[in-house]
Each structure stands twice: as C-alpha cells, then as structure tokens.
Amino acid sequence: MxxxxxxxxxxxxxFDQLFAESSRIGxxxxxxxxxxxxxxxxxxxxxxxSQWLEAHDLxxxxxxxxxxxxxxxxxxxxxxxxxxxxxxxxPTAGRFDGAYGVIAGAVAVARVSRLHRQAGVxxxxxxxxxxxxxxxxxRFQPSLIGSSYFIGELDAAQAHAATDAKGVTLGQALGExxxxxxxxxxxxxxxxxxxxxxxxxxxxxxxxAIGVVRSTWAAIKLSLRFNGVQAHTGPTPMAARIDALWAxxxxxxxxxxxxxxxxxxxxxxxxxxxxxxxxxxxxxSRVTCFVELRSARPALLEEACARLHSExxxxxxxxxxxxxxxxxQVRAPAHLEPALGDxxxxxxxxLALPCVDSVTVSGHDAISMSRKYPSVLVFxxxxxxxxxxxxxxxxxxxxxxxxxVLTEFLYRASIGRLAL
Amino acid sequence: MxxxxxxxxxxxxxFDQLFAESSRIGxxxxxxxxxxxxxxxxxxxxxxxSQWLEAHDLxxxxxxxxxxxxxxxxxxxxxxxxxxxxxxxxPTAGRFDGAYGVIAGAVAVARVSRLHRQAGVxxxxxxxxxxxxxxxxxRFQPSLIGSSYFIGELDAAQAHAATDAKGVTLGQALGExxxxxxxxxxxxxxxxxxxxxxxxxxxxxxxxAIGVVRSTWAAIKLSLRFNGVQAHTGPTPMAARIDALWAxxxxxxxxxxxxxxxxxxxxxxxxxxxxxxxxxxxxxSRVTCFVELRSARPALLEEACARLHSExxxxxxxxxxxxxxxxxQVRAPAHLEPALGDxxxxxxxxLALPCVDSVTVSGHDAISMSRKYPSVLVFxxxxxxxxxxxxxxxxxxxxxxxxxVLTEFLYRASIGRLAL
Numbered sequence: 001m002x003x004x005x006x007x008x009x010x011x012x013x014x015f016d017q018l019f020a021e022s023s024r025i026g027x028x029x030x031x032x033x034x035x036x037x038x039x040x041x042x043x044x045x046x047x048x049x050s051q052w053l054e055a056h057d058l059x060x061x062x063x064x065x066x067x068x069x070x071x072x073x074x075x076x077x078x079x080x081x082x083x084x085x086x087x088x089x090x091p092t093a094g095r096f097d098g099a100y101g102v103i104a105g106a107v108a109v110a111r112v113s114r115l116h117r118q119a120g121v122x123x124x125x126x127x128x129x130x131x132x133x134x135x136x137x138x139r140f141q142p143s144l145i146g147s148s149y150f151i152g153e154l155d156a157a158q159a160h161a162a163t164d165a166k167g168v169t170l171g172q173a174l175g176e177x178x179x180x181x182x183x184x185x186x187x188x189x190x191x192x193x194x195x196x197x198x199x200x201x202x203x204x205x206x207x208x209a210i211g212v213v214r215s216t217w218a219a220i221k222l223s224l225r226f227n228g229v230q231a232h233t234g235p236t237p238m239a240a241r242i243d244a245l246w247a248x249x250x251x252x253x254x255x256x257x258x259x260x261x262x263x264x265x266x267x268x269x270x271x272x273x274x275x276x277x278x279x280x281x282x283x284x285s286r287v288t289c290f291v292e293l294r295s296a297r298p299a300l301l302e303e304a305c306a307r308l309h310s311e312x313x314x315x316x317x318x319x320x321x322x323x324x325x326x327x328x329q330v331r332a333p334a335h336l337e338p339a340l341g342d343x344x345x346x347x348x349x350x351l352a353l354p355c356v357d358s359v360t361v362s363g364h365d366a367i368s369m370s371r372k373y374p375s376v377l378v379f380x381x382x383x384x385x386x387x388x389x390x391x392x393x394x395x396x397x398x399x400x401x402x403x404x405v406l407t408e409f410l411y412r413a414s415i416g417r418l419a420l
Numbered sequence: 421m422x423x424x425x426x427x428x429x430x431x432x433x434x435f436d437q438l439f440a441e442s443s444r445i446g447x448x449x450x451x452x453x454x455x456x457x458x459x460x461x462x463x464x465x466x467x468x469x470s471q472w473l474e475a476h477d478l479x480x481x482x483x484x485x486x487x488x489x490x491x492x493x494x495x496x497x498x499x500x501x502x503x504x505x506x507x508x509x510x511p512t513a514g515r516f517d518g519a520y521g522v523i524a525g526a527v528a529v530a531r532v533s534r535l536h537r538q539a540g541v542x543x544x545x546x547x548x549x550x551x552x553x554x555x556x557x558x559r560f561q562p563s564l565i566g567s568s569y570f571i572g573e574l575d576a577a578q579a580h581a582a583t584d585a586k587g588v589t590l591g592q593a594l595g596e597x598x599x600x601x602x603x604x605x606x607x608x609x610x611x612x613x614x615x616x617x618x619x620x621x622x623x624x625x626x627x628x629a630i631g632v633v634r635s636t637w638a639a640i641k642l643s644l645r646f647n648g649v650q651a652h653t654g655p656t657p658m659a660a661r662i663d664a665l666w667a668x669x670x671x672x673x674x675x676x677x678x679x680x681x682x683x684x685x686x687x688x689x690x691x692x693x694x695x696x697x698x699x700x701x702x703x704x705s706r707v708t709c710f711v712e713l714r715s716a717r718p719a720l721l722e723e724a725c726a727r728l729h730s731e732x733x734x735x736x737x738x739x740x741x742x743x744x745x746x747x748x749q750v751r752a753p754a755h756l757e758p759a760l761g762d763x764x765x766x767x768x769x770x771l772a773l774p775c776v777d778s779v780t781v782s783g784h785d786a787i788s789m790s791r792k793y794p795s796v797l798v799f800x801x802x803x804x805x806x807x808x809x810x811x812x813x814x815x816x817x818x819x820x821x822x823x824x825v826l827t828e829f830l831y832r833a834s835i836g837r838l839a840l
Contacts, residue, residue: 143700234639239684259658264657269703271700281782361654389652
C-alpha cells in the first residue's frame with residue numbers, strides 16, 4: 001500500500017489551468033512557444049506566475065539576475081528545499097521545455113505548503129519555487145545565467161553585461177520587464193529538485209514513466225573567432241582574399257565530420273555564427289563560430305577536441321585566416337546526488353510508476369545547482385525525443401505523473417524523511 | 421594647346437571642403453566610413469549636400485526611392501545631362517567609394533552652371549546631380565535600388581519593401597530621415613556620367629590617371645535557402661539531424677573551390693548568411709546564402725553556375741537538406757556608350773592625363789543607367805586596389821584629376837559638343 005499523498009484533483013486542475021495559460025504567452029501558430037529570455041512575453045508570463053504565487057500565499061522575490069522565487073517560509077531559521085526550472089524558450093520552440101518544471105514546481109510547492117499550514121506544524125525545511133533566468137542561452141549567451149549566478153559562478157555584473165544581437169544587455173532587458181531585483185535573495189538551500197521533459201527517447205524505448213537522471217554527458221563549448229580582411233567581393237583577386245566566412249564554413253564542416261569519425265558517442269554542432277559585416281558584396285572580416293562537442297566519455301571528448309584543433313590549424317593555413325579561442329567552457333560529467341535519486345525511485349515504486357535511471361546530454365539548471373547543493377533531476381517522456389522544435393510534445397498523463405512524484409518528493413524532503 | 425576649361429582654384433577648394441565635411445559624417449576611428457543607406461548618418465550627409473546644392477542655385481528634388489537630385493534647369497524643354505553616384509557606404513568601409521562621385525559631380529555641375537549663367541545663354545542641355553539610394557546593398561538588398569527605380573526596373577513598392585536585419589523597411593527608414601519623396605522626378609535624360617574610384621590596381625599598374633570603363637564583367641547573384649529541421653544540439657542523435665547550417669557551410673566551400681577550378685577568370689563569394697534561429701544549442705532550420713559569381717566570360721560563368729548546382733545537389737544529398745533558389749539575378753556584361761568614352765579619352769589627351777580603357781568587375785549606378793541612357797563611367801586610381809575596407813585610399817591629385825575631367829565632360833556635353 002502506497003504511503004504517498006493521494007493525487008489531488010484540485011491541484012491537477014490548477015496545474016492544467018496554469019500550464020495552459022502560461023503556454024498562451026508567446027504561443028506560435030504551429031502550437032509551439034517563442035518566449036525569449038527577458039522579452040516582453042517573458043515579462044508577461046513572469047507576471048502571471050507572480051500573481052499565481054501570491055494568490056497561493058507564496059512570498060515573491062526577484063534577485064539581480066532576474067531569478068523569480070516563490071517562498072514558503074515556515075521557520076525563518078530553517079533551510080529551503082528549492083525546486084524549479086525556466087520559463088524562457090528557444091526561438092519557435094516547444095511548450096514543455098522548462099515551463100513544465102516551473103508550473104509543476106509552483107503547484108507542488110503550493111500543495112505541500114497548504115498541507116503544512118493546515119497541519120499547523122512547521123516542517124523541518126522551508127520550500128521555494130524558482131524560475132531561473134535565461135536557461136536557454138538563445139537570446140543571451142552563455143546559457144544557464146540565472147542558476148550560475150545563484151551558485152556564485154557568475155556575478156551580477158557579468159550577468160547584466162550579456163548582450164543580444166540588437167545590442168540590448170540582459171540588465172537593460174530585465175529592467176524593462178520589471179524583473180531586475182535589487183539584492184541577492186539569500187536562501188540557505190538544503191536541496192534542489194527539478195522535473196523536465198527528457199528531450200530524448202530513452203524513457204519511451206524502455207516503457208518508463210519517470211527517469212531519474214544519475215549523470216550527464218561532458219561538454220566542451222567553444223567560441224572561435226576567425227579573422228579575415230574586409231574586401232570587395234567583386235574586383236578583389238581571389239588570391240588576395242582572406243575570407244573569414246570561408247574559414248568558418250570549413251570549421252562547421254570539420255566539426256560535423258568529427259562525429260562521423262567518433263561515431264554516436266560524440267555529438268557535435270555549430271548552431272550560431274556572428275558574421276561581420278554580413279553584406280552580400282563584402283568579404284567577411286570577422287566570424288565567430290559557436291561550437292559544441294558532447295560525449296559521455298571525457299577522454300573521447302578530449303581526443304575529439306584535439307582533433308578539431310588540428311583541423312582548425314589546417315583551415316587557418318588553407319584560408320589564411322587566423323583564429324582565436326574567445327571562450328572555452330568545459331563541463332565535466334556531473335553525477336547527481338544518489339540518495340535523492342534513490343528517493344525518487346522509491347516514490348515511483350510506491351506509486352507503481354515504471355522508473356529507470358537516465359542520463360542527460362543537455363545542460364539543465366539542476367546540473368548547475370548540483371555543483372553546490374544536493375540535487376535531483378527527474379525526466380518525463382518526450383514524444384519522439386523532439387526538442388527545441390514547435391513539435392515538442394509530452395502527454396498529459398506523463399505531465400501529471402511528474403507533478404505527483406515532485407509533490408511527494410517535496411513533501412518527504414520538507415518533513416525530513418530524506419537525508420538532507 | 422588644350423581647349424579645356426582651366427582648373428578653377430575656387431572649385432577645387434570647394435570640392436576639398438565639401439568632401440572633407442561629408443567624410444566626417446559616419447567617420448570611423450580608423451579613418452574609414454560607416455554610413456549605411458537611409459541611416460541617421462545618411463540623413464545628415466544628405467542634409468549637408470542639399471544645403472550645398474541650394475547654396476549653389478541648384479534645385480533640390482527627392483523621389484520616392486529617396487534619390488536626391490540637384491537640378492540646373494536652363495531651358496525647361498531641354499533634356500538633362502545627369503551625373504552622380506551614391507553617398508551610402510558598406511559597414512566600416514572607405515571614404516571614397518560613391519561619395520567621391522557625388523561630391524565631384526556636385527562641384528562640377530555647380531561650376532558649369534555658373535559658367536552658363538554668367539554667359540547668359542541657355543546651353544543645349546540642362547544639368548543635374550544625383551545621389552542614388554542604397555547602391556551598396558549592405559543594409560537593404562538588392563543593391564542599386566535607387567538607380568534601378570529610376571530606370572523603371574524596380575517600382576516604388578518594391579523599393580520601399582526592402583527590409584534590413586532589424587525588420588525596418590527602406591520606406592520607413594527614408595521617411596525617418598526625411599528623404600521619402602512623394603512623386604517621381606520626371607527628368608528627360610540625354611546622358612549619364614559617373615566618376616568613381618577603381619577598386620582595383622589596373623590604373624596604377626599601367627601608370628594611368630584616368631580609366632574609361634568600356635565594359636563590365638558578367639555576374640550571377642543567387643540567394644539560396646537551405647531547409648533543415650530545428651532540433652536540440654545536445655540529445656538529438658547525429659543521424660537524426662537535418663542541419664541547414666552544415667549544408668550552407670558546404671555551399672560556401674563549394675563556391676570558393678569553384679574559383680580554384682576556373683582560375684582567376686572567375687570570382688566567387690558568399691558574403692552574407694541569414695541563419696534561423698541562430699542559437700548556440702539549436703540545429704539551424706533555415707539558412708539563406710548570398711552567392712556571387714562574376715566573370716568577364718558569360719560562357720564560363722554559365723559553366724561555373726551549372727557546376728555549383730551539381731555541387732549543391734551533392735550537398736543536399738549528403739546533408740538531407742533541401743534547397744531552393746529564392747532569387748537569381750543574372751547581369752550580362754554591359755558595354756558603355758563608346759562615343760562618350762571616346763570623348764573622355766579626348767579630354768584626357770588634351771589635359772595630358774594618361775588614360776586607359778578599363779573594365780569594371782563590380783556593379784555601379786552607371787551600369788544600371790547604361791541600360792536605358794548613353795552612359796559613361798570614369799575611374800580614378802585606388803591605392804593597392806583596397807575596397808570595402810577602411811584602408812581605401814585615393815590621392816588628392818587623382819581626386820582633382822577626376823573632377824577636372826568630369827567638369828570638362830559636362831561642359832562639352834551641355835553645349836552639345838558630344839553626340840547625345
């Protein structure tokens with residue numbers, strides 16, 4: 001017999017309503033979502049969330065990185081169990097990535113808080129919901145700005161200085177939507193939980209309802225600048241051209257061919273270029289290439305990266321373009337807190353939800369948080385693994401399963417039943 | 421003994437002053453010019469020119485494409501000899517490209533008009549100066565919008581609809597700077613003259629002061645759209661990706677390699693890409709590639725273009741990305757009016773200026789105009805052939821030579837000494 005809280009019709013309905021309402025803000029005609037970080041739409045959905053949190057007796061706070069918190073403080077001296085995700089999306093992306101974890105988190109925190117308030121006894125831990133700023137890294141680079149700020153890996157000045165393609169800084173953009181907090185929200189954190197859509201097919205292939213993420217792939221993110229010489233594409237003799245876009249094109253091809261060589265153990269991509277001057281009849285003088293290499297195996301990743309650098313040397317010599325590494329982020333494989341993952345597994349067992357261990361290829365706020373706090377990341381299935389695409393889909397049953405598991409996790413964590 | 425008008429100190433000084441003053445509007449720290457079409461700076465330099473034209477008794481008119489005219493009308497029933505070039509520049513480009521021809525044209529028209537007014541006899545032809553809108557095609561595509569509108573190859577609606585990277589249309593931008601004329605400026609045109617910097621080394625290699633452009637290279641300008649599928653660069657298996665940027669990269673490389681194969685008779689380039697969504701962790705779904713192929717030999721150009729298409733088919737099959745040709749502009753080699761070129765040659769001979777026949781690889785407003793009116797394009801030397809670069813340089817002596825030749829040409833043309 002399950003010792004878990006029973007499903008709550010009122011909370012499921014609350015989740016469905018809030019998720020549907022939030023999905024309308026930035027909705028695309030094809031049923032997706034276009035809600036870039038700190039855009040007008042991001043401001044509108046934050047307003048919606050803030051009002052919902054206040055209506056459910058949660059205390060709304062915003063920090064200088066724009067992270068939006070909803071606090072349930074039972075004992076001001078106690079640490080918090082934090083849960084959340086992000087409301088920003090990629091351009092023309094799906095409705096579930098990030099938004100699901102914030103809405104499910106809000107509903108779960110509200111229910112558990114209500115139970116504690118009704119019981120009239122302060123639990124061992126306080127609870128909080130968070131919407132992290134700019135997880136996606138689409139409008140502003142790098143990704144994961146909000147959670148990186150929270151754990152102290154990025155300071156407010158760095159976060160504010162991130163600049164979009166039109167020259168607007170994140171600091172300005174947050175100010176414009178009214179979500180530039182004045183002071184750090186000082187939260188002693190005992191643990192962090194996040195539910196998220198899988199963005200892969202691992203769960204459905206194993207007929208699982210829930211995945212407990214145990215570890216991550218490693219990643220190397222490079223931004224490379226190729227330096228050419230601006231010239232007229234007409235009269236300038238071909239031999240005299242030093243074409244930064246040609247060099248970048250060969251870098252893109254070399255990056256792609258790496259994964260042919262290293263097989264499916266390596267994912268490689270260039271998703272973004274910044275080109276200057278980007279005029280049809282000017283040989284480009286500066287091109288920045290955003291390269292990603294990902295693998296579960298750090299040694300393979302290192303080998304692939306070395307191989308890329310030797311390809312880049314060949315590109316430089318063939319094109320005459322020098323290149324420089326503007327930034328290099330190395331993300332070692334992370335291992336999430338086993339005890340918290342085991343706790344989720346136990347809950348799934350009690351709820352008779354098929355649960356498997358999982359691994360994440362992509363970055364998540366939970367991975368940032370895991371570097372400082374005991375953290376758990378819970379996946380629910382994605383139809384066909386479609387991600388960063390308007391066709392992203394997760395079935396309602398799966399959404400409700402994740403909500404149920406998260407609610408039970410927060411309940412047990414708050415009363416001290418988990419090792420935190 | 422030369423029958424030419426002698427150099428005029430007051431006009432040379434007027435040219436130097438106006439050129440220096442105009443060069444300060446949009447000046448870059450490195451001594452170049454950044455004055456995109458219909459930008460604030462373009463508005464400022466147009467204001468400067470308008471005031472100068474009015475101060476020199478020329479009648480200022482603006483048409484719906486933003487073309488700015490300065491008319492010297494001696495006989496309302498007579499046709500006009502038109503001369504000019506363009507005040508817009510590429511990003512971080514040089515001070516001479518276009519601006520020289522407008523300023524020299526203004527000074528030449530003003531001097532010749534003054535002479536006729538002082539003589540008190542209406543010459544056979546009226547005179548006019550023109551600053552053509554968006555010759556460069558940097559901020560707005562296509563290039564040569566103003567002169568294409570004037571000769572009727574583009575209508576006002578098409579000109580106004582051209583849109584920059586921030587979504588601003590040329591119509592809006594012209595309105596904002598106050599240069600959106602209400603009605604076509606109806607000018608019966610007898611001939612067109614333009615002086616321009618060479619943007620190559622042909623003149624200096626042959627120790628010539630003046631080049632008479634007799635013909636142009638042919639060109640094919642393609643915009644190609646590659647269609648991929650938006651996906652997450654992390655978890656999406658490599659085999660499942662349809663990456664439009666990878667396809668574009670291979671197109672850029674194939675375009676470049678064409679000129680290795682066809683030798684120096686072919687110039688080929690990709691100077692601009694539009695990438696969507698251009699986010700570091702999203703596989704791009706749509707990339708538009710702006711390809712240019714240029715050659716003096718149409719047959720070779722056709723062969724190169726066919727070869728490019730077969731390469732594109734191979735790219736499509738290797739990457740899984742379909743592609744479509746969004747637009748294809750074919751510019752046949754143009755031949756400018758021989759009699760006008762001969763007249764310039766005769767003037768140079770009388771002025772003892774070494775003069776050679778020349779060819780232009782790049783497009784110019786004079787080439788557009790030559791499709792409808794007898795036209796002449798006169799080159800003066802460019803140091804090192806540097807173009808579309810802040811390092812562009814032409815010596816003062818060469819600037820003054822060009823001014824002198826243009827003034828004499830306009831004088832002779834206006835009194836009916838040339839076959840027009």
